[in-house]
Amino acid sequence: xxxxxxxIATYLKNAEKPRTRDPLVIAPTPDLNxxxxxxxxxxxxxLGTWFARLQQARxxxxxxGEGIAQPQITKMSxxxxxxxxxxxxxxxxxxxxxxxxxxxxxxTASVIGKSSxxxxxxxxxxxxxxxxxxxxxxxxxxTNVGEIPIxxxxxxxxCQIFIDEVTMTGSESVxxxxxxxxxxxxxxxVKLDDVxxxxxxxxxxxxx
Amino acid sequence: xxxxDAAISRVESVLGTIRYLQGSEFxxxxxxxxxxxxxxxxxxxxxxxxxxxxxxxxxxxxLQCATSLNACFGYLPLLGFILRSTNVxxxxxxxxxxxxxxxxxxxxxxxxxxxxxQLLLSSEWNYSPITYHEIPELPRFVLIGFPASESSxxxxxxxxxxxxxxxxxATKKMEVQFRPTxxxxxxxxxxxxxxxxxxxxxxxDDASKLTTDLFARETWLRALNxxxxxxxxxxxxxxxxxxxxxxxxxxxxYLFAPNVHSPRSESYPxxxxxxxxxxxxxxxxxxxxxxxYEGMFRPRPEPQLAPADGYRxxxxxxxxxxxxxxxxxxxxxxxxxxNIQRPDPLEAKRILKHLGLMVxxxxxxxxxxxxxxxxxxYEDKNLWKSIMEEPGRQKERxxxxxxxxxxxxxxxxxxxxxxx
Numbered sequence: 001x002x003x004x005x006x007x008i009a010t011y012l013k014n015a016e017k018p019r020t021r022d023p024l025v026i027a028p029t030p031d032l033n034x035x036x037x038x039x040x041x042x043x044x045x046x047l048g049t050w051f052a053r054l055q056q057a058r059x060x061x062x063x064x065g066e067g068i069a070q071p072q073i074t075k076m077s078x079x080x081x082x083x084x085x086x087x088x089x090x091x092x093x094x095x096x097x098x099x100x101x102x103x104x105x106x107x108t109a110s111v112i113g114k115s116s117x118x119x120x121x122x123x124x125x126x127x128x129x130x131x132x133x134x135x136x137x138x139x140x141x142x143t144n145v146g147e148i149p150i151x152x153x154x155x156x157x158x159c160q161i162f163i164d165e166v167t168m169t170g171s172e173s174v175x176x177x178x179x180x181x182x183x184x185x186x187x188x189x190v191k192l193d194d195v196x197x198x199x200x201x202x203x204x205x206x207x208x
Numbered sequence: 209x210x211x212x213d214a215a216i217s218r219v220e221s222v223l224g225t226i227r228y229l230q231g232s233e234f235x236x237x238x239x240x241x242x243x244x245x246x247x248x249x250x251x252x253x254x255x256x257x258x259x260x261x262x263x264x265x266x267x268x269x270x271l272q273c274a275t276s277l278n279a280c281f282g283y284l285p286l287l288g289f290i291l292r293s294t295n296v297x298x299x300x301x302x303x304x305x306x307x308x309x310x311x312x313x314x315x316x317x318x319x320x321x322x323x324x325x326q327l328l329l330s331s332e333w334n335y336s337p338i339t340y341h342e343i344p345e346l347p348r349f350v351l352i353g354f355p356a357s358e359s360s361x362x363x364x365x366x367x368x369x370x371x372x373x374x375x376x377x378a379t380k381k382m383e384v385q386f387r388p389t390x391x392x393x394x395x396x397x398x399x400x401x402x403x404x405x406x407x408x409x410x411x412x413d414d415a416s417k418l419t420t421d422l423f424a425r426e427t428w429l430r431a432l433n434x435x436x437x438x439x440x441x442x443x444x445x446x447x448x449x450x451x452x453x454x455x456x457x458x459x460x461x462y463l464f465a466p467n468v469h470s471p472r473s474e475s476y477p478x479x480x481x482x483x484x485x486x487x488x489x490x491x492x493x494x495x496x497x498x499x500x501y502e503g504m505f506r507p508r509p510e511p512q513l514a515p516a517d518g519y520r521x522x523x524x525x526x527x528x529x530x531x532x533x534x535x536x537x538x539x540x541x542x543x544x545x546x547n548i549q550r551p552d553p554l555e556a557k558r559i560l561k562h563l564g565l566m567v568x569x570x571x572x573x574x575x576x577x578x579x580x581x582x583x584x585x586y587e588d589k590n591l592w593k594s595i596m597e598e599p600g601r602q603k604e605r606x607x608x609x610x611x612x613x614x615x616x617x618x619x620x621x622x623x624x625x626x627x628x
Contacts, residue, residue, distance in 0.1 A: 025567040076296040
């Protein structure tokens with residue numbers, strides 16, 4: 001069930017209580033009074049200061065399963081508050097939320113672009129699911145699909161997250177090592193799992 | 209090859225390099241501003257060289273060429289430092305809070321928006337934080353450089369307090385204040401060890417002329433300069449401790465313990481004495497000293513010096529002891545007169561609770577409290593064991609990111625408060 005903004009605000013307020021062991025945290029915390037009265041079912045997140053773009057001139061293509069280190073195929077940029085980043089038509093850049101987020105084991109979230117940006121050609125995110133137990137900043141895949149360059153600024157509202165409760169069985173525990181984010185946008189690994197590896201070998205004739 | 213042609217060519221090459229660097233992606237305008245100032249300097253050098261008439265006095269031409277050559281030698285490493293200030297390896301989140309502390313320390317009582325202090329935050333290819341002190345073209349700049357391999361490690365930020373100390377030493381004219389005391393101590397030392405002195409300098413036979421006779425002055429001037437340098441480095445350490453508390457001691461040990469094999473520099477106190485002085489200052493300021501701190505270090509060998517220089521160094525080392533208490537007190541006094549918050553162990557513990565949940569703390573009162581909490585988290589072997597199966601493998605990366613995010617949130621809150 002998707003949490004109302006009211007309910008999100010209650011979760012965030014509870015996080016400040018000393019005995020809360022597995023809190024929902026969004027830092028910097030938005031204005032909880034405004035959030036409570038908003039009537040919305042989501043919470044806006046802001047654009048952070050780090051960006052990563054793929055180095056087209058140095059990368060022929062990206063192959064699944066190749067362990068290419070991120071610094072070899074991406075160029076990182078830092079844009080301080082008060083400065084801007086220009087996203088030209090057709091370009092793709094990884095951004096990051098300003099907020100550091102911590103989801104407890106009983107909550108999951110979805111990241112959705114803001115329609116006001118979408119109508120101007122800025123698509124915010126495609127990989128939108130955030131698992132219970134996630135900790136860190138959320139990477140944003142920013143693409144300008146419009147025809148006019150778009151100026152974006154760290155600190156501006158860039159996306160929203162909807163938070164849902166997970167149906168609990170009572171024995172939930174999360175090993176956060178799988179779901180720890182970072183303060184900078186990271187590519188992450190794209191590896192072939194066991195099944196995909198076996199299928200790939202079959203196609204190459206190694207398996208009969 | 210004509211001397212003047214080569215000099216002009218060298219200066220033009222530096223100007224070309226500056227223009228190239230001006231195209232870099234500067235996250236903060238201070239670096240670009242520094243570059244523009246250095247460009248002005250070299251343009252002036254070029255104009256002077258080009259204005260020399262064909263029949264100019266050869267000695268005057270040589271002087272101008274030498275001056276421009278000095279500038280090339282002096283400023284090229286600085287240009288590299290400025291270039292490295294654009295490297296995304298750096299933790300740019302530190303810029304705002306460090307500029308704030310620098311401005312508060314150097315311009316106490318001046319509104320934040322009115323301060324003129326600027327900051328170059330960069331990295332160094334020397335394994336020690338380094339600054340280029342007292343650069344005439346950049347009088348209001350504080351330069352802070354972390355070792356390149358550690359430039360995104362927020363745990364080392366407290367060491368920037370030492371670098372800030374250098375700027376404070378210059379702007380507060382501390383040398384003028386301490387030089388007479390140190391000189392008196394030098395003369396007292398010579399009088400106390402007159403036989404040793406005479407065996408090394410038999411031509412000086414009148415102790416009453418130690419300060420007036422030029423030849424006599426020459427015998428101890430180097431010792432005076434070493435003692436002043438040691439006093440300056442000690443003062444810088446004390447500024448770092450006073451601003452950052454125990455986290456300074458921990459960062460210092462992280463970077464330098466147990467000490468390298470090479471001989472100590474004459475410009476720094478003896479390695480173990482320096483550590484003991486750090487402990488003394490921390491206790492004087494009421495901060496906890498990490499357990500078995502002194503035991504983490506071992507002495508660096510003494511440099512191989514000629515007998516006279518050996519005597520001078522022993523003199524400088526002993527004379528330093530006479531001013532340590534005064535330096536500790538004045539560092540305390542200078543920081544107390546600023547709005548830099550004193551490290552607060554209770555606030556650090558509050559922040560640590562948040563870090564233990566793997567989230568940044570909000571509404572922090574100072575950068576130092578965040579860093580003291582960060583060090584406690586770093587040292588906690590059980591940190592995150594209840595929420596991660598093997599935190600050890602990822603702990604450092606996550607913690608560094610978390611601390612830098614905490615510092616960024618601290619800055620965001622400060623910006624928003626400033627607009628209320």
